[in-house]
Amino acid sequence: MNYIIFDMEWNQPSSPKEKKHALAHGEIIQIGFFVLSDSLEILHKEEILIKPVCYPVINKYVAILTGITQEIIETGASFDKAIHRMAEFFSDDTILFTWGDDDMPILRENMKYHNITDITLPMHYNLQRFFCAQTDTPSRQIGLKTAAEHYNIEADVQAHDALNDAYLTLLVAKRLDIPAGIADYAKYSLPRNEKNAQQPWLNSKALFLIEQEFGGSFDGMASFCRNIPLRCSECGNSLKLNSLCRHGKAAFVTTAFCEKHGGYFIRYEHKNNTVVTSVYTLNEAFERLYRSRLRKKEKREKYKQIYKAQAKCKKEKQT
Secondary structure: OEEEEEEEEEEOOOOHHHHHOOOOOOEEEEEEEEEEEOOOOEEEEEEEEEOOOOOOOOOHHHHHHHOOOHHHHOOOEOHHHHHHHHHOOOOOOEEEEEOOOOHHHHHHHHHHHOOOOOOOOOEEEEHHHHHHHHOOOOOOOOOHHHHHHHOOOOOOOOOOOHHHHHHHHHHHHOOOOHHHHHHOHHHHOOOOOOOOOOOHHHHOOOOEEEEEEOOOOHHHHHHHHHOOOOEOOOOOOEOEEOOOEEOOOOEEEEEEEEOOOEEEEEEEEEEOOEEEEEEEEOOHHHHHHHHHHHHHHHHHHHHHHHHHHHHHHHHHHHO
16 A cells, blocks of 8 residues: 655636636646655655646746746646656555645546546545544635644645645644545545535525624625624524635625534525525535635635735835
8 A cells, every 4th residue: 555645736827818728727737746655654755847738828826826937837847747757656556645625626637638548546535534524623624734733733835836735735644544534535525416506505494594684785794794693503502603705796605613513504695785694504515515615715815915915016116
């Protein structure tokens, strides 16, 4: 048995015209991986730059996040060479690990685009789910940095570098029960292709509704919603809310938890000068929706940071 923990960075379209290209989710430009024994001892580590052909111009935001410039990426290998290099370490008993669910779909999409059919990807597991299950973390969308902080792991590494992120994933993996995670994985894997994935409340009955007048604009709705007191329908204890995520033009969603009676899904909808708060028992469909909205929110926040950094640099140059 051997394990491979890997991470990737990918380029995004630089113009609206490029968005129509086949690689809708991104073109891989960097792969970092660790080959490990079954006791998580490092047998090999490697990082490979990949020269993009689908989106040949490096997206300026990707460049800021990763530090990979146009000059650097021009020196990269082909995707074909890079994936075949990592595949040299695949065997019949290899297991792939990543942090999160994004890497494998993008890897498969890139392999399909490059017509690579002679490589069979090994079994894959998302260590993020191991962590959440083994630490009793209600939300399944936990960032790698947050997981490292949970274990008081201090690693002076630059984020958004494939090898560095793979290394931080390895440090977290060393704190997890890997065999137990593999054995129990089916219990906390989410089903795909659910009906009404974007509106799971259509298949569920609300535990209770709260209607409150709200004459403000939608911009102020989030603050208003955070101040609505919510209590567990079983014991009456105050619920601990997670981050609010926008859902559509006039709604927010979040999850909340009671220490004794589990999770809830909350939807706030603004209509006719009223905020309607609907509370449901948290299930996998609601969890899946919330995770997808949280991912989008995190991406928006990341781009906001980039814009602020660019504006600051521009202002400093002008002065």
